Amino acid sequence: MSVQPQRAARPTLEDVAERAGVSRATASRVLNSSPRVSPEAHEAVTAAVVELGYTPNHAARSLVTRRTDAVAVVFSEPEPKIFDDPHFGQLIRAAARALAAADVQMVLMLVHSPEDQARAERFLAGGHVDGALLFAPHKGDQLPSVARKLPLPVVYAGRPWGPLRGLHLVDNDNIGGAVVATEHLLSLGRKKIVSVTGTVDEYSSIDRVEGWRTAVGADEAETALMTESGNFDREGGKRAMAALLDRVPDLDAAFVASDLMAAGALDALREAGKRVPEDVAVVGFDDHPLIAPHTEPPLTTIKQDSNDQVAHMVTHLLRLLRDEPVRARREVLPTILVRRQST
Amino acid sequence: MSVQPQRAARPTLEDVAERAGVSRATASRVLNSSPRVSPEAHEAVTAAVVELGYTPNHAARSLVTRRTDAVAVVFSEPEPKIFDDPHFGQLIRAAARALAAADVQMVLMLVHSPEDQARAERFLAGGHVDGALLFAPHKGDQLPSVARKLPLPVVYAGRPWGPLRGLHLVDNDNIGGAVVATEHLLSLGRKKIVSVTGTVDEYSSIDRVEGWRTAVGADEAETALMTESGNFDREGGKRAMAALLDRVPDLDAAFVASDLMAAGALDALREAGKRVPEDVAVVGFDDHPLIAPHTEPPLTTIKQDSNDQVAHMVTHLLRLLRDEPVRARREVLPTILVRRQST
DNA sequence: GCGAACTGTGGGAGCGCTCCCGAGCGGGGC
DNA sequence: GCCCCGCTCGGGAGCGCTCCCACAGTTCGC
Known part of the structure; x- marks a missing residue:
């Protein structure tokens, strides 16, 4: 008789439904805030969720919806030194903030070697994320041309090299x-x-x-x-x-x-x-x-304003993901003069 | 007759198996490099994978294996200014590098508000990741105490506040x-x-x-x-x-x-x-x-050496995920003097 | 020379969820 | 009084994968 590792079996939607005295379908409707649910059912399910400490299984949901609720944020830099730049930190922070606000997970990818690029390609093609924010400003970087062939919404930071036709991007002026x-x-x-x-x-x-x-x-x-x-x-x-x-x-x-x-x-x-x-x-x-x-x-x-740039990129990408209309494929954000003592 | 949006139907393992003339089970064995596969079958499957451009569906795999092959990297800082610090960029870069090398995805979370924390909690509890790297050095931060109750391996950067019993951490000296x-x-x-x-x-x-x-x-x-x-x-x-x-x-x-x-x-x-x-x-x-x-x-x-610290954290976490023995729960890394002209 | 062990393979169940479809039920229009 | 519509709800299929189990074929031991 062996001792099962038994990692605390998480409750499933089935459990929630049973406890609430409804069917799995109804429980699912409540969780996805479908309108066609009676107030009683709604309340019962909500209570059951709390009592059981239920959290939806992301993999199962993703398997059927074909959505992942995650986006990749990719920085492609041949010279890794850029990642020490605080500007980079600001961009990441802005992205984290904007994506978190939309309850979308952020998968960060830093690519500078060809292997990194291959990995990124595989990952983006692999359906792990719903879309991507791509920072790849350098001439000769292959990633943008690979990315544009992907069946995946991508928003670029600034103008990548190569044809811009059909690309979505947010540039600074x-x-x-x-x-x-x-x-x-x-x-x-x-x-x-x-x-x-x-x-x-x-x-x-x-x-x-x-x-x-x-x-x-x-x-x-x-x-x-x-x-x-x-x-x-x-x-x-x-x-x-x-x-x-x-x-x-x-x-x-x-x-x-x-x-x-x-x-x-x-x-x-x-x-x-x-x-x-x-x-x-x-x-x-x-x-x-x-x-x-x-x-x-x-x-x-x-x-x-990098914050602003990334915020615009995120907004743009989310619109694409939701099939909402975007104002323009390309946005150019203003820059301003900050005067100090060197002039 | 409506036009189906038809987003390029990705090939499934079934398709690969059919093309290779083997069963789904055998194809799966090849993909997971199980030893019990004949060379012919192996080759046929490998070829079919390439021909069809097959990539495994992560959600389906994750649903049955209960692994996600992703880990969260969480920075908890009451004052968001820290994220402008290049030190932060270095840590992220080091984490990205070490995790990429292990083919594990990095989900980045920046938490500074209570809402961020609730989101992080939900996320970590939600089974979206296999483990977490947690940077939460500040006294009064609730995240470490929440995290330790999670059925999820966590490696801390430095000593968090509160009891250290049972925690895994990598500190600088x-x-x-x-x-x-x-x-x-x-x-x-x-x-x-x-x-x-x-x-x-x-x-x-x-x-x-x-x-x-x-x-x-x-x-x-x-x-x-x-x-x-x-x-x-x-x-x-x-x-x-x-x-x-x-x-x-x-x-x-x-x-x-x-x-x-x-x-x-x-x-x-x-x-x-x-x-x-x-x-x-x-x-x-x-x-x-x-x-x-x-x-x-x-x-x-x-x-x-932040690179080193993060690399150790990642190694430590990966060992935990693989149920391999760790040398010690707590590691303390050396620091060295760099002499310049101020002394 | 015959059972046992081992090796490669396929069938099938099932992971937890969403969503289609149809059942049941009550109310309003004629 | 009957029919039809709208509303809520449940059953069931199926997403793509892994893994258990059974089976056929081969090899080995005594």
């Missing part, structure tokens, strides 16, 4: 933000405004250069002269700023495409003996809470 | 790290070593004070005089340092219980005209990648 930043510098009377750019494999970076170019009216030759990539990291920002000081000694302002790079740029300016903002005014991008307010001097920057 | 930090300062000949502490509602903070107290041999009165809480944020670190400078004007070293607070403490020291490390040597805690190397001067600090 990077161009507009860069224009505002640059015009702010122009309005301060600055004449020689350079730009430290990000990596050319992300649209967010490309758009920011584009906004700067439009605002200053630079042609191709000027653009080549007046911009330098800082690779979206602090060291890169410093290097880029140093190179620009070398090439354009009389520069009097810089639009730097991220706060992290701007912190590096400020280091370079300090080392070159330039005063900020007197000699050189600097505007960053992101309004990074751990960086922008704490640089020397505190950084004027463009704030993009 | 906060006491040891603080001792090493303080002894480092003593070895430099420092005599008046103060400490900026964290919040009293976390064991990590309490342990760090304790380590400092042990190393300097302070009694209760001295401890009250020589320590000040910085509330684990930058402003608090600054305030605490200023208060300590006031109370102990001849202090010549400080052990600060987090890098973020240490950054604030350095601000306070600078404003007070103290040179670091000449007048006051400072040691932080965390080795925060965005802070420690970039303070002025760069910060000597205690590194705790």
